Amino acid sequence: MMNNVILTKNLSVGYGSKVLLKNADFAVKQKDIFVIMGGSGCGKSSLLKVLTGLMLPLEGSFDLFGVDFNRASYERQLELRQKTGILYQSGALFSSMTLAENVAMPLTQYSNYSKQTIDDLVHLKLSLVGLSGYEDYYPSEISGGMKKRAGLARALALDPQIVYFDEPSAGLDPVSSARLDELMLEINANLGTTLVVVTHELQSIFTIANNSIYLDATTKTITGLGNPHVLLKNPPNERIAQFLTRGKEHEKRTE
Amino acid sequence: MENIDYQTSNGILTVTFKGKYLKKDLPVLLFETIHKHTLKEIKVDAQTLSAWDSSFLIVLLRLYQFALSRNINFSMVNLPSGADKLLKLSLAVPPVKEKIKLQQSNFLDMFGGFILDVYHTFMKGASFAFSNLKTFFLAPFQKPVFRHVDFLFTLQDCGPKALPIVLLISFMVGLILAFVGAVQLQTFGAQVYVASLVTIGMTRIMGAIMVGIIMAGRTGAAFAATIGTMQVNEEIDALKTMGIKTEEFLVLPRLKALVITMPILTMFADFAGILGGAAVGVLALDIPYSEYFRYAYNAWILKHFLVGLFHAFIFGFIIALSGCYFGINCGRNANSVGLSTTQAVVYGIVWMIIATGIITFCLQRIGV
Numbered sequence: 001m002m003n004n005v006i007l008t009k010n011l012s013v014g015y016g017s018k019v020l021l022k023n024a025d026f027a028v029k030q031k032d033i034f035v036i037m038g039g040s041g042c043g044k045s046s047l048l049k050v051l052t053g054l055m056l057p058l059e060g061s062f063d064l065f066g067v068d069f070n071r072a073s074y075e076r077q078l079e080l081r082q083k084t085g086i087l088y089q090s091g092a093l094f095s096s097m098t099l100a101e102n103v104a105m106p107l108t109q110y111s112n113y114s115k116q117t118i119d120d121l122v123h124l125k126l127s128l129v130g131l132s133g134y135e136d137y138y139p140s141e142i143s144g145g146m147k148k149r150a151g152l153a154r155a156l157a158l159d160p161q162i163v164y165f166d167e168p169s170a171g172l173d174p175v176s177s178a179r180l181d182e183l184m185l186e187i188n189a190n191l192g193t194t195l196v197v198v199t200h201e202l203q204s205i206f207t208i209a210n211n212s213i214y215l216d217a218t219t220k221t222i223t224g225l226g227n228p229h230v231l232l233k234n235p236p237n238e239r240i241a242q243f244l245t246r247g248k249e250h251e252k253r254t255e
Numbered sequence: 256m257e258n259i260d261y262q263t264s265n266g267i268l269t270v271t272f273k274g275k276y277l278k279k280d281l282p283v284l285l286f287e288t289i290h291k292h293t294l295k296e297i298k299v300d301a302q303t304l305s306a307w308d309s310s311f312l313i314v315l316l317r318l319y320q321f322a323l324s325r326n327i328n329f330s331m332v333n334l335p336s337g338a339d340k341l342l343k344l345s346l347a348v349p350p351v352k353e354k355i356k357l358q359q360s361n362f363l364d365m366f367g368g369f370i371l372d373v374y375h376t377f378m379k380g381a382s383f384a385f386s387n388l389k390t391f392f393l394a395p396f397q398k399p400v401f402r403h404v405d406f407l408f409t410l411q412d413c414g415p416k417a418l419p420i421v422l423l424i425s426f427m428v429g430l431i432l433a434f435v436g437a438v439q440l441q442t443f444g445a446q447v448y449v450a451s452l453v454t455i456g457m458t459r460i461m462g463a464i465m466v467g468i469i470m471a472g473r474t475g476a477a478f479a480a481t482i483g484t485m486q487v488n489e490e491i492d493a494l495k496t497m498g499i500k501t502e503e504f505l506v507l508p509r510l511k512a513l514v515i516t517m518p519i520l521t522m523f524a525d526f527a528g529i530l531g532g533a534a535v536g537v538l539a540l541d542i543p544y545s546e547y548f549r550y551a552y553n554a555w556i557l558k559h560f561l562v563g564l565f566h567a568f569i570f571g572f573i574i575a576l577s578g579c580y581f582g583i584n585c586g587r588n589a590n591s592v593g594l595s596t597t598q599a600v601v602y603g604i605v606w607m608i609i610a611t612g613i614i615t616f617c618l619q620r621i622g623v
Contacts, residue, residue, distance in 0.1 A: 095588030113310075117281050120313045127345035140588055159308040186344060190337030 005030050005162050005194045006051065010060035013046045019058060020046050022220050026213050028162075033188050033195045033208045035228065038215035039243065044198045047215070048166055051196065052086055053077065065161070082110050085155030085163040089170055091147035093139040099126060099150045100135035106157045125153040129183060145176030152183065162194040163187070169201045181207045202246065206232075214240050258304075259314070261285050266295035270318065273303040276311045285314075289321060297322050302333035315342055383580050388572070390502040391510050399503040406508035413474050414516040418523060421469055425457070425524035428465050429531025432456050437540055446540045450550035453532030459559040462524040463566035464611065466517060467574065471603035475578035478509055479599035482582025483592040491583065501583055510575040517571035518564040525563065558623060566614060570607050577603035 006028040013021040020043030028034045036044050049055040051062065053069060061068050064080050072080065093102050103122045107113060113121065126132050129149040139147055148168065155163050165184070169177040181204050187193050188208075199205060205212065205228050212231070214224035216239060224231050224240045235241035242248075259282055260271040268289060289297070297318055304311070315331065315338070322329035331339065360368070390399060436452040482505055485491050494504055529551055536542040581595040581602070 096590040111278060112280070113278075114280050117310065117313060120281070120317065121309055124309060124312060124316065124345055128341065132345075138588075140586075186340070190341045190344075192337065 003029055004063070004066070005032070006062060006064055006196070008060065008062040011047075011050065011057050011062055012059035013043050013050050013055075014058050015046075019220055021215055021222075022059075024060070024213075024222050026222060026225060028194060028196060029211070030161075030194055031188065031192050032211050033184065033197065035205050035209035035212040036196065036198045036215065037200055037205055037212055037228075037243070039200065039217055042215040042217035043220075044200075044215055045166060048164060048196075048198050052084065052164055053081065082106075082158055083161045085158065085160035087148065087151045087155045087163065087165045087168060089166045091139070091144075091151035093147055093150055093154070095139050098136050098138055099131065099142070099153075102139070102150065103154045103157050106154065110158060121157070125156055126150070128156065128187075129153045130179075145172050145180070148172065148176075148180060149183070152180075156187065156191075156193075159191070160193065162196065165195065165197040165199070167199055168197060169199060169204050177201070177204065178207075184208055200243075202244065214243065259285065261288065263288065263292050263294070266293060267298060268292070268294050268296070269298045269300065270314075271303075272299070272301040272307070272311065275306040276304055277306055277308050279310045279314075281310075281317065282314065286317065286321075289318075294325070294327050296328040296330070299329075299331040300333055301331070301335060301338075304333075304335060307335055307338065312338065312341060312345070316345065319346075379584075380580060383583075384576050387502050387506045387510065387576060387579070390500070390507055391514075394507060394511075399507055400499055401504045401508050403508075406511060409509050409512035410516065412477070413470070413512045414519065417470065417473060417516070417520060420473065421466055421520050421524050422527045424469055425462060425465055425527035426531040426534075428461060429453050429457060429528030429533075430535055431531075432461065432528070433532040433535035434539075437535065441540070446536070447542050447546060447550055449532060449536050449540060450529075450542070450547045451554035453536075454529055454551045454554040455556075455559055457525045457528035457532075458555060458563050460563060460566065460611070460615075462521045462528055463517075463563045463570060464607070465528075466520045466524045466567060467570035467607045468604060470513070470517065470520070470570070471574045471577070471600050471607065474513065475574040475599045475603045476596045478575065478578030479582040479585070479596045480592055482579055483585030483595045486583065486585045487587055487589070487592060505583070506575070506579045509579060510572065513575040514568060514571040517567040517574075521563055521567035525560070562614075562618060562623065566611065569610050569614065573606045573610060574603045577606060 004027045006026075008024050008026055011021070011024040012019060013024070020041075024047070036047060038044050046055065050057050051064075056070060061070055063069070065083065067076060067080060069077065069080060093099070094105070097105070100119075100122050103125050104118050107118045107121060111118075122135065123132065126135060129152050131146060131149055131153065134142065134146070134150070139150070142150070152163075168180055168184070172180065184195055184197070185208055188195055195208075197204070197208065209228050211226065212224075212228045213222045214231070215221075216223040218239070224236050228244065231240055232244045235244065258272060258274050258276045258279065260273070262269055270285065299315060299318065301307075301311075319329055319342070321327075432453050433449045436449050437446055440446050440448050440452070482491070485505075491501060491505075494501060533544070533547050533551070536547045537544055578599045581599040585591050585595040
């Protein structure tokens with residue numbers, strides 16, 4: 001069994017001549033909850049765009065399930081895309097479709113399930129995120145937190161092996177945010193799904209992550225790699241210490 | 256089914272999952288069986304199951320729900336780790352009540368509703384037009400809040416950028432008018448009057464109508480889409496909470512730009528139409544250039560020309576108001592932007608035709 005779900009090789013990310021991140025080398029292992037963290041403007045979301053195939057890297061490459069994604073054929077890329085789910089910052093639900101139709105869309109597109117099975121699967125996915133009974137609601141009729149959960153139900157529709165989250169707690173109240181964190185842990189534990197999360201919410205980071213990278217906007221490189229709790233105890237540099245302690249002076253804890 | 260076995264003995268149904276149970280449709284035969292037999296208990300065993308996905312959970316859920324509805328014992332053994340938790344999770348949240356569906360109404364209700372809708376829409380549109388026209392005409396005496404750069408950009412978009420398409424279409428319309436007229440006029444040997452026909456037709460009304468239609472489709476739609484997207488992004492709410500009037504900030508620059516450019520574009524359209532007619536007259540009907548333009552010049556009457564420009568001036572108001580009205584009253588999703596854009600164009604053209612009817616009637620009454 002392959003262990004690395006994502007493996008980047010000397011990856012550089014940016015727009016045209018503007019480089020946001022260079023020489024990034026990291027691996028996301030199976031069943032990891034991998035957090036990409038860093039301050040605003042360090043290229044977290046751009047890195048996510050590259051990893052999800054929405055943008056080409058400036059340099060380098062990355063393997064997804066052992067396949068060099070950007071050099072793979074269109075059909076192979078499509079196959080790989082079906083193994084991935086993405087939860088966008090705003091949920092990105094199709095506003096003209098009900099929640100059930102939103103979740104059913106990838107299923108009708110990429111599977112041969114009968115209508116009955118699709119209905120059952122839609123119901124199951126919505127139940128998993130606590131939205132059972134909201135099948136006939138339109139995105140405009142539900143709250144922001146519910147939109148994110150519905151977006152997650154859609155991302156999970158095809159039983160992906162990896163799910164990307166772009167700032168999942170942005171714009172959510174603390175309770176909804178904590179509920180989403182729990183949901184992510186449950187999905188990871190019960191379905192064995194690898195999660196890649198872009199966030200700068202410290203509470204989320206410490207609750208969910210078992211591995212992480214820290215992107216530094218100044219050096220434009222990865223300056224920290226590992227479990228965030230370990231990084232907090234032994235920060236590799238001052239900026240990570242500042243980041244993980246909300247800018248307070250890092251005091252070395254003594255047991 | 257290769258990955259699912261089931262057998263019934265003494266009213267006990269034992270369902271065994273094995274191997275990889277991935278992306279499988281519901282086992283129809285299994286569910287036919289359970290409906291046929293009288294069962295006391297359903298047992299699920301997944302000891303030899305090596306891989307599974309949501310389709311496996313669906314079968315379990317269906318069996319569980321069946322057992323629950325018939326009051327049958329239900330037990331599961333050797334479930335893969337996570338599957339039982341997911342099942343519990345999916346059953347944990349009670350479903351919310353069904354969304355209340357709109358009640359069916361009878362014809363009279365619907366007809367009454369329609370009439371009321373039309374009335375409210377008309378009143379809303381009329382009050383929008385009134386407040387914006389007030390802002391427009393009072394603008395020289397007050398200090399409306401808007402960005403002059405917005406006005407200049409819109410002016411550029413409604414003027415120079417629209418000119419090529421206006422010239423092309425008007426040239427073609429002149430061409431068509433000349434061809435259609437020539438069919439009849441040729442029978443009397445009066446083809447030289449094609450010049451008069453095209454000149455009067457274009458200057459009095461066709462120039463303004465063509466520019467109106469082009470600008471409704473081009474600029475009116477753009478106004479609705481731009482302002483509609485601002486509505487979706489809550490930018491209009493932001494303006495309102497800042498105490499900035501949408502009439503001044505959004506509508507006024509667009510209204511001013513279109514009211515200024517429409518008559519100018521119409522002048523160009525008139526000229527292009529006459530040239531289109533000339534192309535037919537000279538090339539197809541063998542009228543000498545000088546002859547064509549002499550007749551065209553004689554048919555060019557200031558009164559007709561000004562009537563055309565007056566139409567264009569009024570159309571400018573209609574297109575800008577229609578575009579902005581539907582943009583500001585756009586819903587909050589992607590669909591409503593499309594809808595408001597369509598409505599802006601359709602209502603813009605409809606009101607232009609109504610206005611033409613009214614103007615023509617009034618001018619006839621006063622003998623212009």
